Amino acid sequence: MEKFPIRILIADDEKNIRELLRDELAAFVISVAAVESGPLALAELDRTEYDVFLLDLTMPEMDGITVLKKLKALEISAEVIILTANATVHTAVEAMKIGAYDYLMKPFKIAELMPIIEKAYEKKKLRAENLLLKTQVKKQAEIPRLIAESRAMRDVLERSKKIAQSDFPVLITGESGTGKELIARVIHNASPRADRPYVVINCGALPENMIESELFGYEKGAFTGAQARKPGLLEIAHQGTLFLDEIGDMALPLQVKLLRVIETGTFYRLGGTREQQISVRVISATNKQLKAEIAGGSFREDLYYRISALTVHLPPLRDRRDDIALITEHFRCSIPAFKQKRFSSEALKLLTEYSWPGNVRELQSVVHHVLLLSRNDLIAPADLPYELGERPASTGSRLEDREREHILRVLSQTGNDRNKAADILGVHPRTLMRKLAGYGMGK
Numbered sequence: 001m002e003k004f005p006i007r008i009l010i011a012d013d014e015k016n017i018r019e020l021l022r023d024e025l026a027a028f029v030i031s032v033a034a035v036e037s038g039p040l041a042l043a044e045l046d047r048t049e050y051d052v053f054l055l056d057l058t059m060p061e062m063d064g065i066t067v068l069k070k071l072k073a074l075e076i077s078a079e080v081i082i083l084t085a086n087a088t089v090h091t092a093v094e095a096m097k098i099g100a101y102d103y104l105m106k107p108f109k110i111a112e113l114m115p116i117i118e119k120a121y122e123k124k125k126l127r128a129e130n131l132l133l134k135t136q137v138k139k140q141a142e143i144p145r146l147i148a149e150s151r152a153m154r155d156v157l158e159r160s161k162k163i164a165q166s167d168f169p170v171l172i173t174g175e176s177g178t179g180k181e182l183i184a185r186v187i188h189n190a191s192p193r194a195d196r197p198y199v200v201i202n203c204g205a206l207p208e209n210m211i212e213s214e215l216f217g218y219e220k221g222a223f224t225g226a227q228a229r230k231p232g233l234l235e236i237a238h239q240g241t242l243f244l245d246e247i248g249d250m251a252l253p254l255q256v257k258l259l260r261v262i263e264t265g266t267f268y269r270l271g272g273t274r275e276q277q278i279s280v281r282v283i284s285a286t287n288k289q290l291k292a293e294i295a296g297g298s299f300r301e302d303l304y305y306r307i308s309a310l311t312v313h314l315p316p317l318r319d320r321r322d323d324i325a326l327i328t329e330h331f332r333c334s335i336p337a338f339k340q341k342r343f344s345s346e347a348l349k350l351l352t353e354y355s356w357p358g359n360v361r362e363l364q365s366v367v368h369h370v371l372l373l374s375r376n377d378l379i380a381p382a383d384l385p386y387e388l389g390e391r392p393a394s395t396g397s398r399l400e401d402r403e404r405e406h407i408l409r410v411l412s413q414t415g416n417d418r419n420k421a422a423d424i425l426g427v428h429p430r431t432l433m434r435k436l437a438g439y440g441m442g443k
């Protein structure tokens with residue numbers, strides 16, 4: 001049976017009840033913990049995130065109402081269900097006023113308790129979602145658009161959307177700059193977890209021990225500098241998606257730890273003794289050939305099989321040239337200052353023919369540079385970086401092409417006045433006429 005992704009904490013001073021309840025609930029939900037007093041419960045709730053808190057009203061050290069008040073003061077988000085043996089309507093009502101979700105009188109059956117727990121959990125989820133939604137709305141606007149018109153990219157997009165519906169780990173491969181991060185985001189957005197956190201960790205960017213503390217979080221005093229408890233990104237990603245970028249760069253010891261998290265859905269904070277339970281969907285990306293890394297001993301084979309249940313491969317830009325002009329337009333329009341500029345069809349042709357070793361990222365940088373530096377509104381081949389002119393055997397030499405571009409540009413600037421154009425070009429009008437005739441533009 002699929003367990004509810006609910007994390008429950010029980011506080012009851014009676015050992016029998018506490019343990020019986022814990023063992024029975026364990027069959028239904030992913031995590032249950034039990035403590036014997038109010039202060040212990042508060043410490044626990046402050047340390048770990050719980051969804052539902054089952055609180056006994058009458059406990060010797062600190063009564064339930066006091067616990068409840070402190071809990072609200074600490075802004076702990078777990079929903080509270082009061083358990084009481086001798087509940088007068090009075091105390092139960094008081095508890096509800098302070099903010100308990102519901103109450104239940106002992107003795108009760110698990111069959112009575114579970115529906116209340118589920119409803120309390122739904123309420124907590126809704127509350128968290130509303131909070132998240134406020135921040136997400138802003139974030140949604142920042143998600144860049146993905147251009148995918150070529151056959152190859154339409155296939156990628158279609159596959160990604162299908163994959164989004166399942167919960168299996170996904171590995172995204174492709175050369176640098178092909179759009180792996182963008183596709184990871186597309187998968188999350190199209191998935192049932194779309195409204196939940198999307199947490200990105202770049203495994204290549206940070207030193208190993210920092211990635212570890214970022215991922216797993218730590219308890220106060222776990223190492224020098226750990227002055228306060230910090231939840232890990234794994235916890236923050238609970239119920240959402242964890243995107244492990246550049247996973248091929250992850251150090252081997254960390255690979256072992258990550259494998260354990262993916263296999264069990266549990267981990268410990270650094271310096272922590274409490275097992276944390278999470279449900280995350282893992283998406284990884286790499287521009288490395290992981291099979292070769294495995295052969296070379298720098299990537300674990302078992303981890304590879306775990307993270308690559310599903311795969312998406314992004315083709316290099318040179319294998320989907322149909323997209324180049326559209327992506328160029330997309331990058332041009334993304335900056336208001338460039339709205340009135342245009343790429344000439346000759347320039348677009350060169351962009352389309354170039355090999356783009358740096359893929360879409362390189363295209364983006366070239367487009368922005370060219371638009372920024374060109375003084376004319378019409379971008380000609382001469383405005384493009386040198387490498388782009390070096391295309392494979394084409395009509396005429398590059399020099400001739402550039403000369404042609406230059407002449408035509410001057411001509412258009414003079415409003416087709418050939419004498420004026422020849423003057424600017426420093427040639428005799430007859431020379432200009434000859435050149436134009438050579439371009440098939442003679443009178």
Ligand SMILES: Nc1ncnc2c1ncn2[C@@H]1O[C@H](COP(=O)(O)OP(=O)(O)OP(=O)(O)O)[C@@H](O)[C@H]1O
Pocket residue numbers: 144145146147148174175176177178179180181182183286287327330360361364
């Ligand atoms: N199909 C696309 N349409 C529009 N923009 C794109 C497309 N693909 C990539 N981009 C843009 O190109 C840039 C590079 O993409 P991204 O960062 O996703 O590449 P990557 O594959 O993760 O590269 P790396 O392996 O170097 O990390 C980003 O600014 C991204 O928004």
Ligand SMILES: [Mg+2]
Pocket residue numbers: 180181245
């Ligand atoms: Mg990337």
